[in-house]
Amino acid sequence: MYVTISTEDRQPLPVASNRECERKQFTKLNAGSYLYLEGDEVTRLYQIVSGVVRLTRVLEDGRRQVIAFGYPGDIIGFPAKGLHHTDCDALVDTRLAPIHRRALDDSSFAPELHATLMMAALDEISAMQDHFMMLGRKSAAEKVASFLRVLVARFGASDREPPMVDLPMSRSDIADFLGLTTETVSRCFTALRKANIIRLIGANRVEVLDPTALEQRADGQLN
């Protein structure tokens, strides 16, 4: 489950129960550290317990695409032909619950976990299809609004009014996620700010003053 334009609420999967959280030592990944690289063999998958990671791909000439941001509850590391097909590094200090690769390949090893992984993979396919629509058919303003909308829906401090979201990623990460440049992302933020739809608290924290207007911009209902 990754950050996409989907508005569905995706619940963290119950792979790691609270009990386990208390007992186990999780894999710890410091901000900036890589968990794996494209081409590495997949030995285990991970569910993110806390923190945020970034999945990226790069072309030889340096062009980069952020495939997804991984948030708590998300499962990362699905193999294709046994290999990782993105790089993965942490945006902030992150804790991960490792999952046996065998749970994916061998359905009798851990049937419930296996089913959970399958569901996570299917959800991810759906989420990526949403992302296609965004990358291929939305304007810069719509992309940025869509991005904020998803973050608010999934991670907005709901006990707060107006809702607030953290942006642990840089403008350039957002740009590479949305297929834009940092300048354009910045301009879109500014436009939303000047329209009194959001308020920026520093560069990495956003208060959504008018969620309805944000919604409309995300779907291109006004400019």
Next chain:
Amino acid sequence: MYVTISTEDRQPLPVASNRECERKQFTKLNAGSYLYLEGDEVTRLYQIVSGVVRLTRVLEDGRRQVIAFGYPGDIIGFPAKGLHHTDCDALVDTRLAPIHRRALDDSSFAPELHATLMMAALDEISAMQDHFMMLGRKSAAEKVASFLRVLVARFGASDREPPMVDLPMSRSDIADFLGLTTETVSRCFTALRKANIIRLIGANRVEVLDPTALEQRADGQLN
């Protein structure tokens, strides 16, 4: 397994053996007919036996994104939360091998098939990630070249020299797949033709005169 920029050769999965092909009646889908719509409940998956289908999503305002083209060997219809998340219709007359939904959800029902479906889902995730890079970070010329490259790699008549590919989809389908307009797609084809990289035989058949040059354009190594 869908049409993406991936260059890997993807083999048709052995879900439907030759024996079965001869015995069974496949689901027949006429050109232009819909197999399912977004929001429909998923009751079965399908492996494409022959023909080509188109998976699409549309926004309320009519903007369309072609998510994938499904070719023989591909498995389509993966559910998310039990529902289809694209429309699916046939570009040409198509035969489909239906697959019990239960084979996906219940790993003990048909273990081998279940494993095959899992692998197909994982491959699809990988393929979609390739597509991200293309939608988000490639120029129009690179997109069109990448598209042709994949078609040649997967479906090019290999017994022929120079390689030849059919384009069962319209320019507008290609445009909606690549996040472009029909005019731009057409201009890119013309540019490749004028550079003697391809030859157009009618509008729906392409001979690749210079595969190496096509490769280079796909990766942005010139222009």
Next chain:
DNA sequence: CGCTCTATTGAACCGCATCAACGAACGTGG
């Protein structure tokens, strides 16, 4: 306080979309 890195803002350019016209392919009916 000064250094560095990131974000913002401005100005000019360009790639692709848009709008429009034309041509080719195809089917239909006379």
Next chain:
DNA sequence: CCACGTTCGTTGATGCGGTTCAATAGAGCG
């Protein structure tokens, strides 16, 4: 079989959204 209409693809002219290049402002940190 040809005249016609319709749809799809190509080509041209123009405009705009987003990139590019450049400069400034701000945030984090020693």
